[in-house]
Amino acid sequence: xxxxxxxxxxxxxxxxxxxxxxxxxxxxxxxxxxxxxxxxxxxxxxxxxxxxxxxxxxxxxxxxxxxxxxxxxxxxxxxxxxxxxxxxxxxxxxxxxxxxxxxxxxxxxxxxxxxxxxxxxxxxxxxxxxxxxxxxxxxxxxxxxxxxxxxxxxxxxxxxxxxxxxxxxxxxxxxxxxxxxxxxxxxxxxxxxxxxxxxxxxxxxxxxxxxxxxxxxxxxxxxxxxxxxxxxxxxxxxxxxxxxxxxxxxxxxxxxxxxxxxxxxxxxxxxxxxxxxxxxxxxxxxxxxxxxxxxxxxxxxxxxxxxxxxxxxxxxxxxxxxxxxxxxxxxxxxxxxxxxxxxxxxxxxxxxxxxxxxxxxxxxxxxxxxxxxxxxxxxxxxxxxxxxxxxxx
Amino acid sequence: xxxxxxxxxxxxxxxxxxxxxxxxxxxxxxxxxxxxxxxxxxxxxxxxxxxxxxxxxxxxxxxxxxxxxxxxxxxxxxxxxxxxxxxxxxxxxxxxxxxxxxxxxxxxxxxxxxxxxxxxxxxxxxxxxxxxxxxxxxxxxxxxxxxxxxxxxxxxxxxxxxxxxxxxxxxxxxxxxxxxxxxxxxxxxxxxxxxxxxxxxxxxxxxxxxxxxxxxxxxxxxxxxxxxxxxxxxxxxxxxxxxxxxxxxxxxxxxxxxxxxxxxxxxxxxxxxxxxxxxxxxxxxxxxxxxxxxxxxxxxxxxxxxxxxxxxxxxxxxxxxxxxxxxxxxxxxxxxxxxxxxxxxxxxxxxxxxxxxxxxxxxxxxxxxxxxxxxxxxxxxxxxxxxxxxxxxxxxxxxxxxxxxxxxxxxxxxxxxxxxxxxxxxxxxxxxxxxxxxxxxxxxxxxxxxxxx
Numbered sequence: 140x141x142x143x144x145x146x147x148x149x150x151x152x153x154x155x156x157x158x159x160x161x162x163x164x165x166x167x168x169x170x171x172x173x174x175x176x177x178x179x180x181x182x183x184x185x186x187x188x189x190x191x192x193x194x195x196x197x198x199x200x201x202x203x204x205x206x207x208x209x210x211x212x213x214x215x216x217x218x219x220x221x222x223x224x225x226x227x228x229x230x231x232x233x234x235x236x237x238x239x240x241x242x243x244x245x246x247x248x249x250x251x252x253x254x255x256x257x258x259x260x261x262x263x264x265x266x267x268x269x270x271x272x273x274x275x276x277x278x279x280x281x282x283x284x285x286x287x288x289x290x291x292x293x294x295x296x297x298x299x300x301x302x303x304x305x306x307x308x309x310x311x312x313x314x315x316x317x318x319x320x321x322x323x324x325x326x327x328x329x330x331x332x333x334x335x336x337x338x339x340x341x342x343x344x345x346x347x348x349x350x351x352x353x354x355x356x357x358x359x360x361x362x363x364x365x366x367x368x369x370x371x372x373x374x375x376x377x378x379x380x381x382x383x384x385x386x387x388x389x390x391x392x393x394x395x396x397x398x399x400x401x402x403x404x405x406x407x408x409x410x411x412x413x414x415x416x417x418x419x420x421x422x423x424x425x426x427x428x429x430x431x432x433x434x435x436x437x438x439x440x441x442x443x444x445x446x447x448x449x450x451x452x453x454x455x456x457x458x459x460x461x462x463x464x465x466x467x468x469x470x471x472x473x474x475x476x477x478x479x480x481x482x483x484x485x486x487x488x489x490x491x492x493x494x495x496x497x498x499x500x501x502x503x504x505x506x507x508x509x510x511x512x513x514x515x516x517x518x519x520x521x522x523x524x525x526x527x528x529x530x531x532x
Numbered sequence: 533x534x535x536x537x538x539x540x541x542x543x544x545x546x547x548x549x550x551x552x553x554x555x556x557x558x559x560x561x562x563x564x565x566x567x568x569x570x571x572x573x574x575x576x577x578x579x580x581x582x583x584x585x586x587x588x589x590x591x592x593x594x595x596x597x598x599x600x601x602x603x604x605x606x607x608x609x610x611x612x613x614x615x616x617x618x619x620x621x622x623x624x625x626x627x628x629x630x631x632x633x634x635x636x637x638x639x640x641x642x643x644x645x646x647x648x649x650x651x652x653x654x655x656x657x658x659x660x661x662x663x664x665x666x667x668x669x670x671x672x673x674x675x676x677x678x679x680x681x682x683x684x685x686x687x688x689x690x691x692x693x694x695x696x697x698x699x700x701x702x703x704x705x706x707x708x709x710x711x712x713x714x715x716x717x718x719x720x721x722x723x724x725x726x727x728x729x730x731x732x733x734x735x736x737x738x739x740x741x742x743x744x745x746x747x748x749x750x751x752x753x754x755x756x757x758x759x760x761x762x763x764x765x766x767x768x769x770x771x772x773x774x775x776x777x778x779x780x781x782x783x784x785x786x787x788x789x790x791x792x793x794x795x796x797x798x799x800x801x802x803x804x805x806x807x808x809x810x811x812x813x814x815x816x817x818x819x820x821x822x823x824x825x826x827x828x829x830x831x832x833x834x835x836x837x838x839x840x841x842x843x844x845x846x847x848x849x850x851x852x853x854x855x856x857x858x859x860x861x862x863x864x865x866x867x868x869x870x871x872x873x874x875x876x877x878x879x880x881x882x883x884x885x886x887x888x889x890x891x892x893x894x895x896x897x898x899x900x901x902x903x904x905x906x907x908x909x910x911x912x913x914x915x916x917x918x919x920x921x922x923x924x925x926x927x928x929x930x931x932x933x934x935x936x937x938x939x940x941x942x943x944x945x946x947x948x949x950x951x952x953x954x955x956x957x958x959x960x961x962x963x964x965x966x967x968x969x970x971x972x973x974x975x976x977x978x979x980x981x982x983x984x985x
Contacts, residue, residue, distance in 0.1 A: 178904040180903075183969055184839070184840055186839045186881075190882045192963055192964060194874065305910075408884075466914040468918060515926055518925075518945070522767070
């Protein structure tokens with residue numbers, strides 16, 4: 140294998156004492172991207188499962204592809220709709236592709252650059268965590284987000300959200316949500332409102348008269364019950380499910396997200412307990428609000444809540460991040476449930492911001508260790524009790 | 533008959549190279565060795581001088597901190613070398629065999645008529661005491677003090693494990709003698725744990741004076757740690773002793789004949805073995821005579837023990853471990869694999885359902901090699917360990933407690949109940965490739981230091 144021979148030839152210059160040693164982490168990242176290393180077991184356990192971190196996280200990336208592809212099409216679709224231009228399928232896809240690709244590139248280049256630099260500084264291998272975060276960040280951005288903002292948010296997310304805690308596996312908050320939250324609080328006008336969700340609408344040239352880019356949640360927050368698209372036609376629940384509505388790039392299509400969820404659950408990479416309980420929590424909160432509805436938003440059918448905004452995306456791709464979720468299996472039920480529950484609560488009852496998923500997940504990220512703490516304490520008490528029972532016999 | 537205890541969590545790793553149920557008498561080796569490294573926390577002090585004559589059962593070294601615990605030569609001959617490793621640590625104490633098998637004599641007699649002290653002394657003198665290990669810590673049992681119970685697991689669920697039913701077939705009477713001796717060592721019960729998957733008529737089901745329990749389920753159902761957890765769990769301050777079936781037989785023969793019988797049966801297994809089968813041999817034998825004409829071409833790793841709990845030994849100069857009933861030979865996996873992390877993986881063994889093999893060929897047997905299949909990472913995935921550890925213990929939390937050396941937490945989280953072999957599957961399945969068993973041993977060492985010093 141000539142590629143292998145080439146790698147073996149250049150490897151020594153990256154190793155300790157080599158000329159290119161300061162690029163070791165980057166070299167290793169690239170080498171292990173191509174080749175699973177030849178490392179062998181040393182201790183008393185002589186065999187290892189064929190699975191590794193790269194594979195697990197690449198599965199998550201694959202699971203995001205349907206949402207990404209839909210987002211690409213949807214970006215083009217809404218753009219041309221806003222311009223009042225009849226466009227073909229591929230035209231929409233091409234437009235969306237050109238719009239979204241730079242966001243992805245910025246996210247990966249900036250994020251991986253920082254990761255590699257930190258890995259080199261710490262003399263560690265580059266961890267694969269950013270495979271996933273690097274795609275999550277673009278998918279939770281509005282299509283019209285300026286690229287420099289993506290870059291700034293990525294720097295903030297990777298450095299403050301992750302590396303200050305010690306890197307992949309050590310962070311408390313989900314880095315992609317940190318990026319989103321950072322932008323939301325630092326540049327609110329670019330992350331909410333009626334214009335940012337549709338490519339070209341902020342700019343405003345050539346837009347059809349009276350076209351509105353308001354999201355359904357934005358409309359719901361102003362207490363109407365007939366949700367209209369930009370052209371003034373009514374949305375159906377099917378639109379919400381399929382995702383032909385405005386929103387962040389990857390979040391609109393519940394169907395595409397559910398395909399991703401199926402991939403994650405079938406491969407066992409993400410915890411189905413978390414996904415299930417987020418949806419359950421959201422449905423129950425929605426039902427409670429329905430019961431005590433005093434306005435239109437509270438009366439929004441509970442199941443439509445699950446189709447709207449970032450709910451499904453958050454449940455499937457954000458809440459399931461094993462690093463920031465609870466680590467005990469029992470805890471996952473509680474953690475997921477509270478995310479869903481709080482997301483809808485915040486969504487409906489807070490006056491400022493018509494979306495609660497981001498806040499709910501970040502909040503539960505912070506509380507996850509506490510949930511684990513009580514579950515582990517219970518285990519400890521059980522063990523102590525067992526010891527006492529024996530002692531009293 | 534007591535009901536079968538079903539173990540639900542765990543994993544059977546299906547591998548090629550199961551030993552055929554055939555006995556072969558192993559060729560006599562030139563040298564035999566005892567490796568102090570087979571026991572945790574043992575500092576050996578050599579007794580005879582080099583080239584001194586020894587008989588079968590002559591002590592060749594003892595435990596520096598417990599001088600009464602002796603380790604005896606398995607053959608007659610001369611003490612030919614003491615092989616040392618890093619920092620002059622003694623790795624092997626080697627005896628050159630003269631083939632005469634002249635033997636020391638020890639106390640002979642029915643254990644039920646002997647005093648407890650006599651039994652202890654006889655085991656110590658004959659070098660069979662070190663076959664008794666204690667939990668917690670899996671060190672050699674202390675000679676003062678009694679265990680609350682003694683456990684014998686008479687089956688093994690590890691990959692390619694020998695069939696103890698076959699292996700003990702003609703030793704039932706000796707086994708009974710051994711049990712009779714062990715019974716005198718505790719006021720508690722002696723638990724004999726059998727494989728619940730098979731019908732009740734099995735070699736050891738007629739042994740008297742013991743509590744017979746049956747277990748079924750995937751590995752680690754055969755691990756004595758899991759069995760103790762289910763029957764008589766170890767709380768703080770508890771001590772349980774553990775003896776392996778072949779050692780029970782050896783103890784029985786000591787009292788029956790007054791001689792130390794070092795003979796033992798070892799299964800030669802693994803995909804790299806031409807003809808996997810059982811060998812009648814002597815404890816501490818050189819491995820080379822067993823491997824003669826048996827190894828397939830290529831880079832092999834020879835393991836004394838099984839792939840989840842074994843010591844890597846050299847195919848030419850290595851010795852089989854004192855307590856091991858199995859040798860496994862697998863491929864050394866020092867290769868690079870192009871895009872290995874994304875390929876569908878038809879021929880790879882994994883618990884992850886991201887591999888085609890888990891869907892298409894769930895019953896496939898694998899060759900397995902020693903490749904890491906990835907790099908070491910921080911803890912990321914959760915819930916993996918819990919699926920293969922059938923105890924109500926939080927493994928990741930325990931490992932983290934060990935990593936920060938939090939003695940109290942380790943104790944609270946149940947470290948006393950675990951040994952490396954019980955967590956070997958956790959290490960196997962770990963996506964982050966965490967050296968779980970190594971960390972656990974560090975924790976056990978720290979714990980023991982804290983409690984016993």
